[in-house]
Amino acid sequence: MTDPLSPLDRPNSYIGRTVPRPNLERLVEGRGTYVSDMTLPRMGHVVFVRSPYAHARILEIDTSVAKQAAGVIAVVTGAELVEQCSPWVGVLSHLKGLKSAPQHAMAVDRVCWQGEAVCAVVANSRAQAEDAAEQVQVRYEELEPVTDMRTALEPHIPVIHPELGDNLAFERSLDAGEVDKAFAEADAVAEAEFVFGRHTGVTLEARAVLADWNPGERRLTVYQGTQAPHMMQNIFAKHLALEEAQVRVVCKDVGGSFGIKVHVYADEMATAALSKRLKRPVKFVADRIESFVTDIHARDHVCKGRIAVKQDGTITAFAIDDLTGIGPYSMYPRTSAIEANQVVNLVGGPYQARNYRARARVVFQNKNVMCQYRAVGHPIACSVTEGLVDLAARAIGMDPLVIRSKNLIRDDAYPTDSPSGLKFEALSHHASLAKLKQMMDYDGLRAEQKRLRQQGIYRGIGIASFIEVTNPSAAFYGVGGARISSQDGVSVRMDATGAIIVQTSLTEQGQGSEALTAQVVASALGVALEKVRVILGDTDNTPYGGGTWASRGAGIGGEAAWQAGKALRMNILKVAGTILQTVPELLDIDQGVVVDKATGRERIGLDEVARITYFRPDTLPADFQAELLATRHYVPRQYPFAFTNGIQASWLEVDTETGFVTLLNHWCVEDCGTIINPQLVDEQIRGGVVQGLGAALFEHCRYDERGQLTNGTMADYLVPMASEMPDIEVGHVVSPTLESELGAKGAGEAGTAGAAAAVANAVNDALDPFDVTITEIPLTPSVILKALGQRSG
């Protein structure tokens, strides 16, 4: 007998197969259970009175009239709720120098952004609570808001938190290699200032939480649309003065997350605190208008970049100076310094150049809080890097694909690292580039572009290589002191009929966690997928673990599921071996039947193994105890992150008279290692690309100089819709991580990482005849017309 080629090469394996997700049937029938759907007996609805000012002192809150309004259960001010909920400070020790101020569940004496809650009204219905909230009289003394991040550090600008000394939350500098020398010796230097609009996630189901403090059990159950139930369990306990064991977080169906729902929101903490205070269930579902001013925002960077290049195309150095504004508080507990830190880490990441200087500064301002949203930092780093590479190519007259193939890290160079210290196990930039070139028919498009230009039609090709941080180890948050688990746990058990029940610490918000877990366990065990039921999203009923964020589900939770499945298989084979009077090593499981490993001959069904185990243990030897439950945990140790790579291309047309951009096609080749379910990976890529396309063309939280969000409705904040989006072709190169048996890396952010960069480069490529370079997104008609000088009047 020969060894299988890989441990994944199992009988009836589901690894690498497209199978429908088991949880979809209830969703297509409208039978999901989202938090916004839930009701509990005696449940109150909370509505928050929110500050209309970006910065103001609270002089007085008069709740007397509101308390008399119809249906009102309670009216509680921020100052009053301090009794139930202690404040927090969003810092991590490994982000050296990061500072922030204590943030309360509701503002106590001062509001720091438009939309910050100051008072809660709990009533029998949302409408009644809204009616009463209008009766709460708040007197404010308006303070000077800090809104422009470019001037936030200037001496004449007020300091938002005087006790911190200045408005600088975090600064990081890096200087690797010989940057000055490289720029001095370059044949060409290109530079630009890249501007990224603020945007937000717009999950279709707004944030929703239903907290139920039961004084009889002395337990708090929180139904929450969250990506990280165990993290939230810890935080509810810590700030509501409970033991962790007194808190259960349940996460059912979640109407979109994208990183929006992995943070601690003040109003959600307030909701839990109100439940404890009122001793009854309290539900908060953010209204869309309050979502825009309270869901975390992201991006909002201004990044100056320089690139040094030799005439032969060799890129010798990158240098950046990044500035971002994060609102008045660093978010808790993941902090708001991660995005800028990632920008420093990732710029230049796909390339061989060893000379790299970076500075990132993170400043406070009186706008909504900012934190990690899908592809944290990646779109900034990718747009800056790839924008600079195109500028360098133009400076020396080289084709954009050629300059990339000259400079991308060679596919045989691994393991290697980056100037910023990132460790790369195995990437495939060149294989990906070659595949992309073929998929998109690069040469054909260039010919078409040339032909159409003669007819006054301006089309452009934009290329963007990228690397993606996935499978984060404790290096991401844990080492900084946050109680955010980087490991995941999976329990697999066989019930008395031979069916399999899996409990995983992953969560599901649509990515396919449930499906991939079932596929991995079914494959490891050798049972049909239909026999596997997955339970997730419940701190009482799953092993402890991180949840689903930072593209970690398949790589970390998937490996834990694989190991747990294997362990249970061995446990089952031990029982079978005992029954069959053979050694387990000579047996295997195929299609739910124990077989001879060598011949595949069927020996005993799992249902029979289960029957004997549970009902006739008397027939088994006295010294043998069957164990039909196995639990395994997994966390990457060797590499702090499993880097993936990929490359995207955009093909688009710019209407140079109107500034409108039409997306014609988009390609993405990416390498996420072992692919468990090709369809799920492709759809993660496509969904991610479209979020990046939104950033490129549409999405922008626009604030005025007083710190007021001026487009905070769905009608005014534009997200991509079906008509304007292109079909997206997805290709793969497969370089498994050898750190795990499964070999899977993440794929959730690749699409978002590079899409905006590809579009921006394509727009500039299209506008090449006009000698125009635009380094600002979103690329609205106004921005494009302005750059072209095409404005009348």
Place this chain on the structure above:
Amino acid sequence: MKAYAFDYVRAATLDEALALLERAGDGGKLVAGGQSLVPALNLRLLAPQLLIDIAHLPELRGITCDDTTIHLGAGTRHVELANSPLVAEHLPLLQMAVRHVAHAAIRNRGTLGGNLAHADPASELPACMIALEAVMLVVGPGGERRIDAADFFKGLYETALGPDEILVRISIPRSPAGARFHFNELARRAGDYAMAGLAIAMHGNSPQDMRIRPVFFGIGDRPVLARQAALCLEQAASLQDGLAAAQQALLGDLDPQDDLQADAGTRMQLAQVLLKRGLADLVAQGRG
């Protein structure tokens, strides 16, 4: 957000609706399709005391045609405009425009009268009404009034409709044979309100008898008939010959303002491009 509390009554006849409206005074608000009103209610931008539902008034229903005129009941839904053979035959401009109004689910309930009375400056149909020289029949306590479309739209969400009046019917002259129409708008996304849009009706071919009505929307606080531009075109030997002067004339005809989506200069540029493309389309139609 949930709307403020209000009372509601469904009127059975026009007279009943008028009486209710008069009695309710400032606190009364009409609702037909509700596709503009209900969002405003849900956002607590409006706080009426009484909503008077005129969706079921027989007087507001129907699309009819006589020798000279098409009559559209104010209660005609967008979807009915889109599907009406009479509209298709006699008012092709409306049919071109109506598919740009929001999305199918909105068009299924939104009404022509509601659209016009709401007077959103970025809305498509008000511009078409001016281009087509529609006449609005409104009924109030003092009886009927007829208002030319050009005089109906007074400003941002403002019309000549009195607070106690109801828009009952829109009458549009049948276009002469050989009339040509053009409709185009520049919206960021399908179904969105346009950054700029243009509806054109023209008839006659020779420079002597050619008449053209280019009406822009999404540019100012109401749809604007570009009179000077039209004059330039009517006086020119051909549409192409008049284009440059007409584009220049738009600087006087239009008064775009800065807003979230675009500044005034961008809007003017878009208007000039729309005019150029519109005329090219009309020329092509003439050849066809």
Place this chain on the structure above:
Amino acid sequence: MDKKVITLTVNGESHRLEVEARTHLADVLRDELALTGTHIGCEHGVCGACTIRVDGAITRACLLLAVQAEGAMIETIEGLSETGEIRDLQDAFRNRNALQCGYCTPAMLITAQDLLLHNPTPDRATIRDHISGNYCRCTGYQAIVDAVDTVAKARQAAGERP
């Protein structure tokens, strides 16, 4: 404000309900009738998540006051699932992974069915146009277009068979 008594036929069942005039139909379906498959994403008619059928026509349930719907025949995702009318679309969405979080899905299915009822042979651009009022933040839309396209072709093929 006094409540109003209305009668609605919802998924074939007649309901007599007391509602506030200000309450939109989506809230009545969800809160009074526990038909939570009709989702709410914005309450100002933009996101499309509350799309239902009223007297056979797709409608934003958040833009229709329940009192306006007096006497109407309402169909929601629950009803369309039980009658089997959109079974093929549901299967296609599942098989093509044309949903991720699933929040937009009931409305997306109802909107897709509306298209196929009015235009059995839509091209991809037409499909995209018809669903262009329905937000999906997860999929990027392509899988949805694929699923609708598949069903359109399958229905056509089935119709052509003798």
